[in-house]
Amino acid sequence: xxxxxxxxxxxxxxxxxxxxxxxxxxxxxxxxxxxxxxxxxxxxxxxxxxxxxxxxxxxxxxxxxxxxxxxxxxxxxxxxxxxxxxxxxxxxxxxxxxxxxxxxxxxxxxxxxxxxxxxxxxxxxxxxxxxxxxxxxxxxxxxxxxxxxxxxxxxxxxxxxxxxxxxxxxxxxxxxxxxxxxxxxxxxxxxxxxxxxxxxxxxxxxxxxxxxxxxxxxxxxxxxxxxxxxxxxxxxxxxxxxxxxxxxxxxxxxxxxxxxxxxxxxxxxxxxxxxxxxxxxxxxxxxxxxxxxxxxxxxxxxxxxxxxxxxxxxxxxxxxxxxxxxxxxxxxxxxxxxxxxxxxxxxxxxxx
Amino acid sequence: xxxxxxxxxxxxxxxxxxxxxxxxxxxxxxxxxxxxxxxxxxxxxxxxxxxxxxxxxxxxxxxxxxxxxxxxxxxxxxxxxxxxxxxxxxxxxxxxxxxxxxxxxxxxxxxxxxxxxxxxxxxxxxxxxxxxxxxxxxxxxxxxxxxxxxxxxxxxxxxxxxxxxxxxxxxxxxxxxxxxxxxxxxxxxxxxxxxxxxxxxxxxxxxxxxxxxxxxxxxxxxxxxxxxxxxxxxxxxxxxxxxxxxxxxxxxxxxxxxxxxxxxxxxxxxxxxxxxxxxxxxxxxxxxxxxxxxxxxxxxxxxxxxxxxxxxxxxxxxxxxxxxxxxxxxxxxxxxxxxxxxxxxxxxxxxx
Numbered sequence: 001x002x003x004x005x006x007x008x009x010x011x012x013x014x015x016x017x018x019x020x021x022x023x024x025x026x027x028x029x030x031x032x033x034x035x036x037x038x039x040x041x042x043x044x045x046x047x048x049x050x051x052x053x054x055x056x057x058x059x060x061x062x063x064x065x066x067x068x069x070x071x072x073x074x075x076x077x078x079x080x081x082x083x084x085x086x087x088x089x090x091x092x093x094x095x096x097x098x099x100x101x102x103x104x105x106x107x108x109x110x111x112x113x114x115x116x117x118x119x120x121x122x123x124x125x126x127x128x129x130x131x132x133x134x135x136x137x138x139x140x141x142x143x144x145x146x147x148x149x150x151x152x153x154x155x156x157x158x159x160x161x162x163x164x165x166x167x168x169x170x171x172x173x174x175x176x177x178x179x180x181x182x183x184x185x186x187x188x189x190x191x192x193x194x195x196x197x198x199x200x201x202x203x204x205x206x207x208x209x210x211x212x213x214x215x216x217x218x219x220x221x222x223x224x225x226x227x228x229x230x231x232x233x234x235x236x237x238x239x240x241x242x243x244x245x246x247x248x249x250x251x252x253x254x255x256x257x258x259x260x261x262x263x264x265x266x267x268x269x270x271x272x273x274x275x276x277x278x279x280x281x282x283x284x285x286x287x288x289x290x291x292x293x294x295x296x297x298x299x300x301x302x303x304x305x306x307x308x309x310x311x312x313x314x315x316x317x318x319x320x321x322x323x324x325x326x327x328x329x330x331x332x333x334x335x336x337x338x339x340x341x342x343x344x345x346x347x348x349x350x351x352x
Numbered sequence: 353x354x355x356x357x358x359x360x361x362x363x364x365x366x367x368x369x370x371x372x373x374x375x376x377x378x379x380x381x382x383x384x385x386x387x388x389x390x391x392x393x394x395x396x397x398x399x400x401x402x403x404x405x406x407x408x409x410x411x412x413x414x415x416x417x418x419x420x421x422x423x424x425x426x427x428x429x430x431x432x433x434x435x436x437x438x439x440x441x442x443x444x445x446x447x448x449x450x451x452x453x454x455x456x457x458x459x460x461x462x463x464x465x466x467x468x469x470x471x472x473x474x475x476x477x478x479x480x481x482x483x484x485x486x487x488x489x490x491x492x493x494x495x496x497x498x499x500x501x502x503x504x505x506x507x508x509x510x511x512x513x514x515x516x517x518x519x520x521x522x523x524x525x526x527x528x529x530x531x532x533x534x535x536x537x538x539x540x541x542x543x544x545x546x547x548x549x550x551x552x553x554x555x556x557x558x559x560x561x562x563x564x565x566x567x568x569x570x571x572x573x574x575x576x577x578x579x580x581x582x583x584x585x586x587x588x589x590x591x592x593x594x595x596x597x598x599x600x601x602x603x604x605x606x607x608x609x610x611x612x613x614x615x616x617x618x619x620x621x622x623x624x625x626x627x628x629x630x631x632x633x634x635x636x637x638x639x640x641x642x643x644x645x646x647x648x649x650x651x652x653x654x655x656x657x658x659x660x661x662x663x664x665x666x667x668x669x670x671x672x673x674x675x676x677x678x679x680x681x682x683x684x685x686x687x688x689x690x691x692x693x694x695x696x697x698x699x700x701x702x703x704x
Contacts (some may be wrong), residue, residue, distance in 0.1 A: 154667070158510035158609035160559045160598060174557075178530050199643045205526075206649045207512045207600060207607045209661050209675045214640040218621070218663040227666060240667035244609040244675065246512060248559060248600045255559045257510035257596040259611075269570070288566040291551045297558045309561050311570040314579060315506070315592035323561045323596065 008034035008352045011341075012071045012095065014063050014086065015078030016040040016051060019168040020100060023334035024075050025053050027303075031338050033345060034352045041067055042078070065089035072350055075337050076100055091127030096350055098129050098337045102221075105130040105229060112232050115339045116280045117144040121235075122343055129340055132233060133225040134332025135159050135245065135254050140233050141305045141331070142324045143260065145279040146272055147234060151263025153318070154240035157226060160248045160255035161211055162296060163203060165328050166191060170203075171251050177204035178249070193247055204249055211245040220245055253296035254332065256324040265317040269310050272320060276307050281331070286310050294325035302327055303335045360386035360704045363693075364423045364447065366415050366438065367430030368392040368403055371520040372452060375686035376427050377405050379655075383690050385697060386704045393419055394430070417441035424702055427689050428452055443479030448702055450481050450689045454573075457482040457581060464584050467691045468632045469496040473587075474695055481692055484585060485577040486684025487511050487597065487606050492585050493657045493683070494676045495612065497631040498624055499586060503615025505670070506592035509578060512600045512607035513563055514648060515555060517680050518543060522555075523603050529556035530601070545599055556601055563597040572597055605648035606684065608676040617669040621662050624672060628659050633683070638662050646677035654679055655687045 011028065015021040021042070028035060040051050041063035050057045061067060063082065068074060068090035076083045076090075077100040087097045087104065104110040111121035112130045117140050122129060132140070139157060146152065163170040170191050177187035181204050189200040193210040201208055212221035219227075226243040248255075276284045285294045286308040294306035305326040313319030326332060344350045363380065367373040373394070380387060392403050393415035402409045413419060415434065420426055420442035428435045428442075429452040439449045439456065456462040463473035464482045469492050474481060484492070491509060498504065515522040522543050529539035533556050541552040545562040553560055564573035571579075578595040600607075628636045637646045638660040646658035657678040665671030678684060696702040 156508055156611050156665075158596075160512065160600065175534055179534055182527055182531055182534075193643075197643060201643075201647065202649050205602050206647055207602055207677075208647060209607070209609075209645050210640075210643060214643075217666070218640050218661070219666070240665070242611070242665040242667065242671065242673065244510075244611075244661065244673050246607065246609065246675075248512065249602070250557050250559055250600075255561070255598065257561075257598065257609075259508050259594070259596075288562075288570050291545075291549060291553075291562060291566075293561050295553065295558055295560060297554050309570070309596065313508075313592070313594040314569070314571070315594065319594065321594065321596050323598075325559075 008036035009072040009350065010037045010039065010070055011035050012039035012041055012068060012074040014041045014074060014076045014082065016060060017042050017046045018077060019164055019329055020077040020333040023329050024077065024337060025051060027330070027334045027338040029054060031342060033341055039067065039071060068093045068095045071095040073098065073341050073344065077333065087128055096125065096129065096344060097127060098131060098340050100131040100333050100337055102133065102225060104128050105132060106232065112229060113340050114140055114233055114336060115343045116141050117233055118235065119343050122340070122347060122349055131333065131337045131340065132229045133222070134165055134328040135161060135222065135256065136226050136229040136233070137332050137336050138254065138305045138324050138326035139226070139256055139258060140230055141281050142276065142307045142322060144234065145275040146260065146262065147236070149275055150267055152236070152239050153261040153263055155230065156259040157243045158257045159243070159245045160250070161245060162250040162252050162254055162328055163192065163247060164252045165211070166195065174203050174249055174251060177202060181205055203247065206249065208247045209244065211247055250296045252300040252327060252329060253325055254328045255296055258322045258324055260320050260322070261316070261318050262320065269312050269320065273310050276310070281305055282307055284308070294323060296325055299325045300327050303330050305331055360388035361424040361702065362389045362391065362422055363387050364391035364393055364420060364426040366393045366426060366428045366434065368412060369394050369398045370429060371516055371681055372429040372685040375681050376429065376689060377403060379682070379686045379690040381406060383694060385690070385693055391419065391423060420445045420447045423447040425450065425693050425696065427693070429685065439480055448477065448481065448696060449479060450483060450692050452483040452685050452689055454485065454577060456480050457484060458584065464581060465692050466492055466585055466688060467695045468493050470585055470587065471695050474692070474699060474701055483685065483689045483692065484581045485574070486517055486680040487513060487574065487608065488578050488581040488585070489684050489688055490606065490657045490676050490678035491578070491608055491610060492582055493633050494628065494631070494659045494674060496586065497627040498612065498614065499588070501627055502619055504588070504591050505613040505615055507582065508611040509595045510609045511595070511597045512602070513597060514602040514604050514606055514680055515544065515599060516604045517563070517606070518547065526555050526601055526603060529554060533557055555599065558601065560599045561596065563599055602648045604652040604679060604681060605677055606680045607648055610674045610676055612672050612674070613668070613670050614672065621664050621672065625662050628662070633657055634659055636660070646675060648677055651677045652679050655682050657683055
């Protein structure tokens with residue numbers, strides 16, 4: 001981050017106190033983006049508190065339509081209902097919105113962007129750009145180089161998702177529940193699997209096959225996000241995608257067991273690994289002989305997407321497995337959003 | 353269990369102090385099998401200790417070749433190296449061995465049995481019967497009714513496996529590590545993912561994509577067990593099977609995200625659910641509208657295989673997902689072994 005007094009970008013961060021919002025500030029600090037003024041925004045409850053950014057203290061204000069006058073870029077991560085109301089207000093006032101919620105992702109006029117995959121879709125923005133779902137981002141970042149080289153027929157993914165996808169309070173609940181179980185007490189269940197849903201279950205030492213609400217087709221909304229967003233980001237509606245999303249008792253970083261079928265039968269695992277070694281934003285961690293493979297505890301706090309366990313289906317020539325792990329709050333949210341802001345500047349879509 | 357003085361079966365339990373061995377006693381107590389004398393066997397270290405069984409106290413003896421004189425059924429769960437040495441000794445002395453290790457599973461002369469699937473394979477035994485791998489058992493129990501009705505082209509499974517598969521000490525390690533992490537301390541890593549392997553990693557709040565040792569083809573031995581054992585049990589080498597096995601911080605009960613392709617295109621999820629409702633040993637827990645689906649914390653301590661999240665791939669007419677959960681120490685080990693003993697009696701292969 002380059003903090004300037006006279007020139008640079010005016011950047012608003014909406015939901016600045018949340019698990020993703022705090023990380024958006026960190027990612028902005030580590031970015032070469034020139035920031036003139038930071039506008040930390042949140043709900044009325046947090047207004048008046050302060051945040052540190054670039055060695056300066058900034059006062060949080062309540063996010064309102066008027067907050068977005070003279071803003072160049074507004075990063076939103078305060079929930080879908082806030083984005084639905086305020087993102088159009090920000091765009092109307094000339095800000096480019098980078099929205100981390102699912103509110104606009106499938107809108108035709110809204111680019112859904114993972115810079116390593118479809119940066120050029122940013123040229124088609126109309127004021128709002130959507131940051132994809134965390135579990136989708138890490139998967140498409142790893143699969144795009146393979147799709148480009150060998151084509152992708154289908155994707156079948158099973159996720160091992162961290163509770164932080166449900167917010168900072170979900171991490172606290174997992175910790176509290178874990179303590180209770182270790183003490184032989186009955187854990188209190190308030191948030192997981194979905195705060196707004198009817199029933200709540202123990203997350204500690206458990207696996208819950210529900211992330212977000214169930215849809216009429218018996219898939220969860222999280223699963224449908226992975227299915228629909230993958231096709232949109234890759235601009236490939238013909239790829240067959242299906243998903244099972246499971247929450248596991250991990251605080252940060254999602255794991256994904258991904259099965260793909262490519263368009264060719266003469267490719268081996270080493271060919272895929274070679275692509276992944278050179279893929280932007282991807283780190284290949286794949287050395288079974290030395291027990292090297294990605295794990296959530298190692299990926300947390302890092303910006304890259306880690307890929308390992310690459311191997312061919314013993315019975316299917318064009319079928320391959322990959323194990324993909326990434327920090328859901330960074331590449332899955334805060335970092336991808338700041339990356340989009342960097343791309344906007346690089347492509348001349350915003351000027352400092 | 354019917355405990356008799358003058359008639360009934362002489363039953364040996366080898367590894368009686370372990371996580372599976374203690375449960376074998378419990379399952380025997382709940383079974384109609386008539387037991388005349390129990391022979392609790394273990395390593396020299398546990399010899400002299402006692403176990404309670406049928407309101408009587410029995411003294412543990414060291415397992416030796418001579419221990420198996422006059423034994424009708426010997427249940428083994430003391431590790432592959434013990435089985436390799438002692439199971440043939442027991443069989444030589446006339447006992448029927450039901451072995452819970454991987455030592456003999458792929459031997460041509462050894463039936464690999466899940467009673468709901470291939471009970472009749474017991475007729476071909478030559479003294480040793482193998483109990484399949486825990487993660488395989490629950491999967492084939494759920495899939496066999498589907499295979500019989502509609503045929504199975506392929507299976508792609510991603511597991512969410514409990515640490516108790518690595519023994520009682522692995523549960524203790526998970527608990528100790530969890531406490532350490534909650535207290536902000538560095539957890540000690542001794543057992544997971546594989547005690548005999550070189551490196552050990554934090555299991556608490558993590559997901560580790562390694563169960564058992566890596567094979568030359570970059571699959572783990574656990575994954576190869578699922579692939580090979582499934583084909584043997586179903587007597588269907590033509591089914592394409594592939595697997596990714598992941599350890600999660602759960603104490604007991606494995607979860608499995610299973611994707612199948614059946615031989616027909618005109619079947620819907622409700623057809624599969626109807627089969628599963630009537631499948632022996634299977635309980636369908638599938639009501640997304642009311643957040644009903646299987647979870648490890650609910651399955652633990654129960655003998656059944658729980659199946660939910662049954663739904664069709666949106667893009668593939670013959671592709672379906674299932675989420676399968678079962679207690680890896682019961683149906684995955686102790687209960688399946690005792691079930692095999694019950695089948696032997698029922699089929700007249702052993703007589704009380």
